[in-house]
Structure formats: structure tokens, C-alpha cells
Amino acid sequence: MDNLSKKDRSLNMSHIKGKNTSLEILVRKKLFADGFRYKINDSSLPGKPDIVLPKYHTVIFVNGCFWHRHNCKLATIPKTNTEYWINKFKKNEENDEKNYRLLRNYGWHVIVVWECEIKEDVDKLIKSIEKELKDYLLNDVLYE
Incomplete structure (x- = not known):
């Protein structure tokens, strides 16, 4: 049972951003400042990746830890309408895995960063992403 009316719940949910979130913008700005150029939300790719x-x-x-079910303290399950949320999260996870698998099958390297990682230490996270990108590019060039 939800504590809010359908109208109020709908209003709350409509205010949740799906793209250009503050976390995405922060990661993009850091990558751009370090010389990386990208596209955003490319609808021609499965899952419309946040950064390409x-x-x-x-x-x-x-990924937001709540919506995409990261194994951290931010991935809580609401106490009201629990069955709905469990099903919703399961579908989100299945959809994420399907999109990651499709992208990998198309030859894309997939990196997932989590909300808690960004909030904990964004600079450390960016360095980790950049190292992974450089390693991936080096390995890709070596094995072509």
C-alpha cells in the first residue's frame, strides 16, 4: 500500500531525472577536462548509454544505486508497495544486463559507475576510468 495518492506518486516520479543527472554531468565534466570527448545518450545503442x-x-x-540495485547502503527497498518495487528492480536489472550483453556483442567496452563511487571520491573514480580506457585501447591496438 502506497502512502501517497496515485496523482501525488505520479508527480513525485515525474520529477526523477533519467538523463543529465548531476552525477552524469559531474563525470562528463571531469572526463572533458582531462581531454576525453564523448557523445551523450546515444539512442542508436542499446540502453542509450550515458556517455559514449x-x-x-x-x-x-x-547508475543510481537505488534504481539499478548496487550492493550498497543506497540500494534500499521501500517499505510500502514492496512487491511492486521488487518486480520493478528485477526488470531494471534484467534490462541492464541485456543491454550490457548486446553492447559487448557489438564490440563495445562497457563501464558501469555507481552513484556511491562518485559521491565517495569522484577524482579517484575518474582516474580509474581513465586507466581502464587507456588499458583497453592499448590491448585493443595490440591484439588487432
Whole structure:
């Protein structure tokens, strides 16, 4: 049972951003400042990745821990309408895995960054992403 009316719940949910979130913008700004160029929300790719780095044939998903079920303290389950939320989260997870698998099958390198990682230490996270990109590019060039 939901504590809010359908109208109020709908209003609340309509205010949740699906793209250009503050976390996505923060990651993009840091990458751009370090010289990485990208596209955003490319609808021609499965899952419309948040960040697409064509030079590295890499996509980055900036996932909220709650919505995408990261194994951290931010991934709580609401106490009202619990069955609905469990089903919703399960569908989100299945959809994420399907999109990641399709992208990998198309030859894309997939990086997933989590909300808690960004909030904990965004600079450390960016360095980790950049190292992974450079390693991936190096390995890709070596094995072509």
C-alpha cells in the first residue's frame, strides 16, 4: 500500500531525472577536462548509454544505486508497495544486463559507475576510468 495518492506518486516520479543527472554531468565534466570527448545518450545503442567514447569504443553507464540495485547502503527497498518495487528492480536489472550483453556483442567496452563511487571520491573514480580506457585501447591496438 502506497502512502501517497496515485496523482501525488505520479508527480513525485515525474520529477526523477533519467538523463543529465548531476552525477552524469559531474563525470562528463571531469572526463572533458582531462581531454576525453564523448557523445551523450546515444539512442542508436542499446540502453542509450550515458556517455559514449567513440575513440575508445567504450560506453559508460552512470547508475543510481537505488534504481539499478548496487550492493550498497543506497540500494534500499521501500517499505510500502514492496512487491511492486521488487518486480520493478528485477526488470531494471534484467534490462541492464541485456543491454550490457548486446553492447559487448557489438564490440563495445562497457563501464558501469555507481552513484556511491562518485559521491565517495569522484577524482579517484575518474582516474580509474581513465586507466581502464587507456588499458583497453592499448590491448585493443595490440591484439588487432
